[in-house]
Amino acid sequence: MSKPRLNRLFNARSGRAFDVAVDHGAFHEYNFLTGIEDMAKTVATLVDAGPDAVQLTLGQAPLLQAFPGKQKPGLVLRTDIANVYGDPLEMPLHSIHVPDAIEVAVRLDAVAVCVNLLDLPGEPQVREQCIRSILALRTDAEKYGMPLMIEPLVMQTKPGSGGYGVDGDTAKVITLVRQARELGADLIKADPTDDITEYHRVIQAAGDTPLLVRGGGRVDDRTLLERTQAVLEQGARGIVYGRNVIQHHDPAGITAALMAVVHDDASVDDALALIGAPADGDRA
Template identity: 30%
Template sequence: MNGFQARMKRIFRKGNGKALVLAIDHGMALGPMTGIMDVKSTVKKLDAPDLVDAWLLTKGIYVHAFEPVNNPATFLRISGGATIVGPELTREGLTSDVEEALRLGSDATAASAFIGSPSEHETLIQMALAATECHRWNVPLLGVVGLGKINEEKKKDAKFIGLGARVAAEHGADLVKTYYTEENFDRVVTGCPVPILIAGGPKCDTDRDTLAMIHGAMQNGAAGIVMGRNVWQSPHPEALLAAAHGIIHNNLNVQEAVDLLESKAAQ
C-alpha cells in the first residue's frame, strides 16, 4: 500500500467505502455566517469521530480554529481568492499547495473548477496542475465542481452536471464534489471514473429535504457527501449529522433517518 492508498483509506470508511465529509471552508468567500460564526465552537460541537469521516477546511481555520479531540482525516482547500462582495466569485486561484497540506498534516487537498463560467479555463488549468503536484506526493485531490452564476436549471441537468464531473476527473481530480440531480444522477456517476461526493449546495428548506437528497445520492451511486451549511445551519446539527451518518453508513431509508434525527433532537 502506498501513501495515496493509505490516505484514501483514512477518508473512506472501511467496509462500505463511503465517506461523510463536513465542510467548514465557506468563510473564505462568505465570511462569518450563521453556523460557523464561531468556527472553533462549531468544530467542538460536531467533532464526532464515529460520525464524521473527514473535514474540509482552509489553512487559516486549520491553524487557528481546528482542534478536534481525535485525529480525523482532512482535506485542505488550496484554491480561493474571491469573495461574495468581489466582482466575480468564480475567479479563484491557487492559494496553497500540496507541501503546505503535508506540513499541516492533511490527508488530501481540494481545488475548484468553475464549469461554464468566465473563469472556466483558468480554474481547470489550476486544478490540473495542482493534481500533478499532488500525485507527485501521493496526495489525493478533490475536484470541487462549481458553476458560478449560471442558469439554475443547469444545476438540475444531469447531462451538464455529468460533464463537469467527467471534466474534473479528466483534469486529474481523484475525487469529485458536485451537485446532486434528482433525475439521472446514476448517469453522472457512471460517466465519472472517480468517486463522486455530493455537495450540500444551498440550504435545504427542511432537514427532511437534506436527508432525502443524501439518500437519493447514495442510492444512485454516490461515494458520500461533502456537506456544510445543511448540517451546521440545521436547528439540530448534531442530530442531523447522526441521521446523515445513518443513511451513508447504516443504509437507513429517509423515514428511518428522520426518526433518528427526531429522537436525537429530543434528547
C-alpha cells in the first residue's frame, strides 16, 4: 500500500474499505440494470450513505465527482468492458480495456482503477486478453501512481444454460488470485469461496496485497452480513458489493449495516437493526 491514493480508500481507524460497485451497465446485460435505472439518483443515494468508495465507469464517474466537498466516497474507476455475463452468450467473447484509462482516472481524481482477470472454461483467449490489458494498464498505473485493482473471476458454465456463473472452488480461486498477485496488483477483488471457512487460504495467496471480497449475486441480509464477518475475521481488508446494495429495498440501511461490520466489528444482529423494513411492493 505504498501509493498515496490508497489513503483515501482505506478507513484510518479500521484499515478496511467498503466499495460499492455500480459499474454494471458496462457489461451489456439487461438484468444488471435493476435498481440503477436512474444513475444520478443512485449515486446521490450512495453519497448520502457514505461508503468508502463507489466503483463507476468512464461515462458515469462524473456523477460522483460533481459532488462538492472532500467527504464524499472515493472513485474506483472501471477500466474494461466485457460480454461474458449474457445468457445466452454472444460470440465472440471479449474483454477490452480503455487505452487511456489511467490518464482518465487521474483527471477524474480516482483512488484506484479496476480491471478483470477472467478465467472462463473453454475460452482461454479471454484470459489472454485480460492479461494483456493488465500489463498495459500496469505501465501507466506505475507512471502516474494510480493503484491497480485486479478482479480475478473464476467462472463455470451454468447447468442447462448458455451462460456463466461464479465458480467458488477454493483451489481455482486461489490459483487466479495468486496470478493477480504475480501480475503486480495493488489491490485484489476476489469472489468468496463455496466453503467460506477456507477463505484464509485465498488471503494467503494474495500475500501482502490487500484483498477485498466481491459480493456477487443477491443473497438475504443475514447471509450477506455473516459472510462479510467471516471473511474479515480471516484477514480480508474489505468488501466490494454491488447488487446486494443497489438492488436492496434500503440501500442506505444496508450500507450502514455493512459499514458497521467492516469498520466497527458490529455483530450481525446489531447490523441488521440498522436496516429498514421493506415497504409493500419493495424489493426484498
